Amino acid sequence: MIPKKKPNVMSKINHNETVYDCDCEVSADEFTHIGPMKNGGEHIARRSVGYFQGAVEYLMRDKLALILILILLFIVLGSVFIPMLSSYSFREQHLEHVNAGMFYTAPDGHHHLFGTDSLGRDLFVRIWEGGRISLSIAFAAVLINCLIGILYGGISGYFGGRLDNILMRVIDIINGIPYLLIIILLMTIMKRGIATIIIAYAAVGWCGMARLVRGQILQLKEQEFVICAQTMGASASRILLKHMIPNILSLIIVNLTLAIPGAIFTEAYLSFIGLGVPIPMASWGTLANDGIVNFQRYAFQLLLPAFFISITMLSFNLLGDKLRDAFDPKLRR
Amino acid sequence: MLKYVMKRLGYAFLTILVLIIITFFMIHAAPGDPFSNGKAMSEATKLALQEQYGLNKSVPEQLLIYIGNIFQGNLGISTKYARPVTKIIADSFPASFDLGIRALFIAVVGGIFIGTYAAVRRGKKADSAAMAVAVIGVSIPSFIVAALLQYFVALKINQLLGPGKQLFPISGWTSEMHKILPAIALSLGPLATISRLMRTSMLDVLHADYIKTAKAKGLSERMIIWKHALRNALMPVITVLGPITATVLTGAFVVEQVFSIPGMGKYFVIGITENDYLLTAGTTVFYGVFLVLSTLIVDLLYGVIDPRVKISKAKE
Numbered sequence: 001m002i003p004k005k006k007p008n009v010m011s012k013i014n015h016n017e018t019v020y021d022c023d024c025e026v027s028a029d030e031f032t033h034i035g036p037m038k039n040g041g042e043h044i045a046r047r048s049v050g051y052f053q054g055a056v057e058y059l060m061r062d063k064l065a066l067i068l069i070l071i072l073l074f075i076v077l078g079s080v081f082i083p084m085l086s087s088y089s090f091r092e093q094h095l096e097h098v099n100a101g102m103f104y105t106a107p108d109g110h111h112h113l114f115g116t117d118s119l120g121r122d123l124f125v126r127i128w129e130g131g132r133i134s135l136s137i138a139f140a141a142v143l144i145n146c147l148i149g150i151l152y153g154g155i156s157g158y159f160g161g162r163l164d165n166i167l168m169r170v171i172d173i174i175n176g177i178p179y180l181l182i183i184i185l186l187m188t189i190m191k192r193g194i195a196t197i198i199i200a201y202a203a204v205g206w207c208g209m210a211r212l213v214r215g216q217i218l219q220l221k222e223q224e225f226v227i228c229a230q231t232m233g234a235s236a237s238r239i240l241l242k243h244m245i246p247n248i249l250s251l252i253i254v255n256l257t258l259a260i261p262g263a264i265f266t267e268a269y270l271s272f273i274g275l276g277v278p279i280p281m282a283s284w285g286t287l288a289n290d291g292i293v294n295f296q297r298y299a300f301q302l303l304l305p306a307f308f309i310s311i312t313m314l315s316f317n318l319l320g321d322k323l324r325d326a327f328d329p330k331l332r333r
Numbered sequence: 334m335l336k337y338v339m340k341r342l343g344y345a346f347l348t349i350l351v352l353i354i355i356t357f358f359m360i361h362a363a364p365g366d367p368f369s370n371g372k373a374m375s376e377a378t379k380l381a382l383q384e385q386y387g388l389n390k391s392v393p394e395q396l397l398i399y400i401g402n403i404f405q406g407n408l409g410i411s412t413k414y415a416r417p418v419t420k421i422i423a424d425s426f427p428a429s430f431d432l433g434i435r436a437l438f439i440a441v442v443g444g445i446f447i448g449t450y451a452a453v454r455r456g457k458k459a460d461s462a463a464m465a466v467a468v469i470g471v472s473i474p475s476f477i478v479a480a481l482l483q484y485f486v487a488l489k490i491n492q493l494l495g496p497g498k499q500l501f502p503i504s505g506w507t508s509e510m511h512k513i514l515p516a517i518a519l520s521l522g523p524l525a526t527i528s529r530l531m532r533t534s535m536l537d538v539l540h541a542d543y544i545k546t547a548k549a550k551g552l553s554e555r556m557i558i559w560k561h562a563l564r565n566a567l568m569p570v571i572t573v574l575g576p577i578t579a580t581v582l583t584g585a586f587v588v589e590q591v592f593s594i595p596g597m598g599k600y601f602v603i604g605i606t607e608n609d610y611l612l613t614a615g616t617t618v619f620y621g622v623f624l625v626l627s628t629l630i631v632d633l634l635y636g637v638i639d640p641r642v643k644i645s646k647a648k649e
Binding site: 173176184186275313 | 345355362476605
């Protein structure tokens with residue numbers, strides 16, 4: 001006897017007929033083996049998406065995030081190329097037309113899009129040159145912080161015990177002192193310049209990253225894949241670098257993005273109280289500092305660098321928030 | 334609790350000691366010396382001056398003398414102003430402190446209010462607007478805010494009012510009206526930080542069971558938020574008060590410069606640019622100690638306000 005319902009083709013089951021008579025007995029030989037499903041058995045409804053790929057796709061769907069990335073790209077590329085391509089250099093003076101307004105065209109054919117400062121230097125070039133210096137200081141300082149922080153936090157969290165205790169107390173003490181005070185002190189004993197600001201900021205800025213990494217490593221340490229690597233005899237440095245750090249990379253990226261505005265701010269702050277890069281170099285901070293002297297008459301000399309500082313910090317802050325959402329699978333749904 | 338207090342006191346003391354030692358060695362490593370300011374000076378005069386300021390002794394000896402002096406409240410004499418550093422601080426710190434306290438007050442009260450409001454209206458326009466303002470507040474450095482306020486609020490309004498009349502003075506530190514704009518400028522950053530933090534913590538608290546109970550009892554929304562939720566939501570805000578105090582007081586340097594306020598920031602910078610060792614060291618140590626102590630007080634207060642902290646520390 002062949003059963004009325006063939007259980008082999010899933011799609012043909014009619015749900016109206018699934019009323020079974022309890023009396024009927026179905027024995028094993030009533031079924032015939034027809035082999036695996038012919039087509040689509042292994043079909044996966046959705047494309048499989050990796051962790052970082054998923055995050056990137058999530059980010060790309062977000063219009064605001066895309067705009068932020070474009071703004072930052074524009075600022076970075078502009079800082080790299082505009083000083084190179086411009087017909088004026090950032091230190092070139094045009095004494096015939098000092099303190100020129102925006103969109104100024106001089107009788108001698110010179111055109112200054114953002115006007116000139118009190119020494120007749122073209123502000124458009126100086127702004128982008130300033131961006132170059134401010135951004136390279138920020139990126140370099142944050143990267144160095146990040147490296148020190150990962151190493152310090154990783155070692156502290158992984159080895160734990162007494163070493164961890166000592167390392168964390170050191171951080172407590174460094175954190176107890178306001179970081180701007182230490183930076184200002186460091187700036188006093190070193191020559192003014194880009195490297196000095198980077199070193200000064202990197203000397204104290206890594207504490208936050210170290211704490212973050214340590215906390216994450218403490219959690220990861222208990223997980224099976226780490227124990228597995230340990231039993232297989234992997235060295236501590238291999239476990240840390242190959243197994244643990246990639247797991248917290250997303251967190252590191254988010255914090256890196258959120259740390260950049262802090263570094264830009266610190267540079268601007270130091271320049272503003274007169275400890276920035278030496279003249280005639282320009283950073284956004286020193287430009288703002290120069291601008292404030294003439295602020296009541298030539299407001300744009302302050303407003304322009306202020307605008308660039310603020311828009312860059314704002315974009316990084318917002319992008320950091322967006323990245324945090326993108327990297328968090330719980331929020332991504 | 335006593336053990337906790339002692340532990341915190343110990344750390345605070347250690348931090349201050351480390352700060353003093355760092356300050357001392359950095360000032361020592363600084364290029365130039367306070368007597369090479371361009372004026373010609375005979376060897377004998379130089380030696381006599383070094384003798385007078387104790388600069389001919391060995392470095393560890395100088396350090397010990399320095400630490401000893403600091404704990405006696407003697408920060409030395411500024412070479413630039415020929416006045417005791419403690420006097421300079423005593424003259425200028427009140428203005429900085431006054432400005433800092435005002436800014437802190439605006440930041441805390443405003444931040445709590447904005448954060449709570451945004452949390453209650455979560456997902457609505459008011460929430461987005463408040464958080465947009467908060468992000469902008471974090472992103473604009475205080476000195477820029479200060480300059481903008483000075484220009485658009487003080488200068489422009491005064492021009493509109495006509496000659497001789499003014500609403501907000503442009504700079505200075507003599508009347509109450511002088512103190513409003515600088516305090517607002519300085520408070521914007523911390524205000525944004527606090528309101529973001531307050532919003533997150535308020536959202537957490539609003540989902541708690543006891544809030545549902547309060548709702549089920551039929552309490553009004555105002556009562557629930559201001560009496561039941563706010564107290565618990567405040568806890569994370571109190572923990573960041575220490576660092577925020579530090580931000581406000583160091584940020585005051587630049588705001589003081591914009592509004593020409595006779596505060597301590599000026600001396601800090603002058604000490605550095607003029608190689609005035611003792612002025613820089615004194616102001617740094619004073620600021621450091623002040624901030625370490627205020628963080629300590631905030632942390633101890635936290636233990637008093639939130640009993641859970643006490644219990645967990647006791648178990649430890």
